[in-house]
Amino acid sequence: MIDVVQNTLDGVMIGSSYALLALGFTLIFGVMRRLNLSYGPTIMLGAYLGTLLYVQGGAGPATVAAATVLGAAVVGVYVERLCFAPMAAGAGIASMVSSFAIWMQLEQAAILILPRHTYAFPPLTTAAPLTLGPFLVRLDHAAMLAAAAALAAAVHLVLHRTRFGLGLRAIVGNATAAHLVGIDVRLSTLAAFALASAVGGAAGYLVLTVDQQVTPMFGMWATFKGLIAMMLGGLGSIPGALAGGLVLGVIEAQAQWYFGPQIRDFLTFAVLFLVLVVRPTGLMGEAPSADAAAPGRA
């Protein structure tokens, strides 16, 4: 029983970073109705910028964090301009395929910046874990959960309490109508992309402080985790993305403890498969409305 609770605790803390990854993914999907496959590599390249400052300049955690988040936002803007803006009126599949092509480009860029396979990433803390009765809590895990919760709350406030957020929600609701009330949809979409990539950058930073190392493969990892968490929770639903991330974290932690790392990933995909068979819209997703399914005129 103690194991189950300890695993759940670990799973929720790790899952909070998946939740953030899924949140950024969902923001992009909600606004554009497109999958950005290079979302993970975008985060990875941001993290490489942070790593570069750390490896070559000995930058502290705050600088590395800022560089990772801002770097991801800038790369996100690049991806939007190249893969999404020119194809805004074209087929969604073209954007997805070109975001895959950019993925390869971003990986190569990382290798050009720092050519070795693995680089050290600065930890947030190396202090001993807290003991809470029979349970152990790693401090960097706890910081991850706290930061993820704060960021999710901040995104919620931006979406629901600011004019920019009102515009984004309007675009998600109906892009044509958003144009008609005078929202600059292209500019708002670009800003949403930057915001989503920055949120992803923050998630990536938190994960890497725990891993304490980074490789170009981190991009694929981040796209996978974000995509799985988003699909579990429900495409386009923000509460779903957060729940999906936490559920994914808990499933992984339990599976890792009881069955080991190989079975863990096998089980994760099995659960995703089952959820999609039983509830194709994910745990909290809604069936697409007729309006959303219809191709937009804009």
Next chain:
Amino acid sequence: MLEVSDVVTVYGKIEALKGVSLTVESGGITCLLGPNGAGKTTLMMTIAGILRPRRGSIRFDSAELVGSTPAQIVSRGIALVPENRLVFPQMSVRENLAAGAYQRSDTGGIAGDMERLYERFPRLRERREQLAGTLSGGEQQMLAVARALMCRPRLLLMDEPSLGLAPIVVDEIFRIIAELNRDGTTIFLVEQNAYKALQVAQRFYLMEQGRVTFSGTPGQLAEDEVIQRAYLGARRAAG
């Protein structure tokens, strides 16, 4: 006020507008009638800047609109109530109205306008915290009109506001159209309900297969013929 000259808009591979010219006079209600597929909605979307014409000019108070973004066109004082209403379904009635005022920053003025619209549309006040997607068709139409009014347009474009609504709600919509016009908003209305539209309009155009085929004042053409052509198109009406 609005002058459309020789506008050609291609939608997909179809030339939906084949050189449309018409004028909307300031202060009045102008109506555009025509059968399904005549290009009425394409014209509205072209004026609003959602679709880009391949040729032609659209002047609003003698400023050229072609090439402007939809947001710039809204800021010039044109708002479109789109076909099928297109409310923001996952946002409350109040948030839909706030989105309508997206370009404005006069908080006091926005609150005042919202209050006035709640007075004009009491059902919206009752449901102001309800999600727009849960409203009835008639209520959504009221909301779409109110949302468009939140940007204080001088010219209100309305695309089939009576589509799919019960007769009693249609009466209500047309009463509101007449009221808005009395209060000083110029209205350019697309309607399938030719009978209703001709009652409120001072001037109307008939559009068939991407071209304006008749223009005049209600009464200038026998009502039977207008209605027949508006619903069926000239060829089938003649044959």
